[in-house]
Amino acid sequence: MEYPNSFEELVECFKMLPGIGTKGAERMVYHILAMDDDQIQRFSQALIDFKSNIQYCQRCGHICEGELCEICLDQQRDQTTICVVESPKDVFAMEKLKEYRGLYHVLHGTMSIMDGKTIDDLNIQTLFDRLDENIKEVIIATNPTREGETTALFLAKLLAKQNIPASRIANGLPIGGNLDYADELTLLKSLEGRKKL
Amino acid sequence: MEYPNSFEELVECFKMLPGIGTKGAERMVYHILAMDDDQIQRFSQALIDFKSNIQYCQRCGHICEGELCEICLDQQRDQTTICVVESPKDVFAMEKLKEYRGLYHVLHGTMSIMDGKTIDDLNIQTLFDRLDENIKEVIIATNPTREGETTALFLAKLLAKQNIPASRIANGLPIGGNLDYADELTLLKSLEGRKKL
Structure with a gap:
């Protein structure tokens, strides 16, 4: 039946x-x-x-209910720093920290050979439209996956051409993690990124 | 945020x-x-x-898109047997067997002291309206839970008053089950319901 x-x-x-x-x-x-x-x-x-x-903010690409999202509208935020993320949910994840006070830019994806997505398929033109001499730092916070890393490297090169200081979020062992269980690449990144005490 | x-x-x-x-x-x-x-x-x-x-069949209470469900409309089915179940999903479960060819009646719940539901809160009046001398058997197929068993017993008494032959689906070990893992009540029911070979 x-x-x-x-x-x-x-x-x-x-x-x-x-x-x-x-x-x-x-x-x-x-x-x-x-x-x-x-x-x-x-x-x-x-x-x-x-x-x-629900629309995408015309400036940064985050989700919002008007033309601009509340982060872009907030003049109290640091207007000199832009954190580049893959998707709106990454913005919410960062905002939960209550630590970062700059602006965001949402790429809506990553470059991906498998899916045939190039840098032009990302929300990247609006990012370069925003970059002027006021921007002191672009933090590239794409995911530490193959696609995310590729996008980050590519973006870093484009930013370097325009003399915009760029940085990448750190890789390493997660807090509460265990050396024994960490994969080799994470451990390697953790070693490479060691800091002086 | x-x-x-x-x-x-x-x-x-x-x-x-x-x-x-x-x-x-x-x-x-x-x-x-x-x-x-x-x-x-x-x-x-x-x-x-x-x-x-989606409406409830005016005759049996099963879900349908018209006044009567396709089971009630099917004159090929055995019109002398009614299987009483708790909910429409039980009808679909029974129909998957392709074994039972009679009619159904959906109670839409069980009697429950905890939820303050009595026999009058169930779709039971329409069941008794259907019962006439043509009905040869009412199979009570409520779930073997406390509420289901209570409802089954209560219903059986009401049917006995009207001299309608009623039966209850069997309890016992499920096929592929294991005596070792069965709870005591299931095992007891399994023993009580043993059949001569």
Whole structure:
């Protein structure tokens, strides 16, 4: 026996989400079956509102609900430093620190030979449009993966051409980590990046 | 830094779903951020359609898109047997067997002292409306939990009063199970329900 069409369609929609298979999607749809009409309406509206309200900041590429994100609008922040990250979630991760007070720039991806993405596919032109003599430092905070490192190196070269001081976030053992369990590359980076005490 | 309102609202909506916490909901919303507008529109529409199209069969309480479900409409099925289950997903589970050819009745829950649910809170009046001299057997297939067993016993008494033959699905060791790992109650039921070879 097959599910009714509307049921099956909703299962298919949930299966588009990460980590949700058929069983999980069915479980969610059964749960929604027991939900109030108001709640289902709210969920549906939230998707529509999300789609229409969430935009990318025209300056840095972070998500926001207007033309510019709240970080770009905040004049209290250090306007001389830009931290370049891969995605909006990296901005939220950095902001949780409450340590960094500069600006951001979101690339929306990395260069990737596998996916055929070059530097031109990234949100990079707007970055160079922002760079002037006021910018004292660009911190490249792409992920320490193959793609992230490639992008970081490439970006560093482009910045060097324009005489913009660039830096890269440190690699090494995570706090609470264990030498014994660390992979060789992490340990090597940790050794290379050692600091004088 | 907080998420934009529309982002936060969608996270809250995903958190209503079973097994989804804040981290999981955020992961889904980030995924939706990268989805096409069409796909988000489809998802939102699927929720609305689900809400407006899925109804409960007026006869048996199973989910359907019309007044009556396809099982009730199927005249080829054995009209003399009714299998009573707790929820629509139990109907789908039974139907997967392709063994049972009778009708169903969905109670939409069980009696539960904890939740203050009595027999009157269940979809039971429509069951008794269906019972006439044509019904040869009512198979009570509520779950073998405390609430399911209570409901089954209560239902059996009501059926006995009307001289309707009732039966209960068997308890015992699941196929592929292990005596060593079985709980005592299951093993006891398995022994009690032994069959002559």
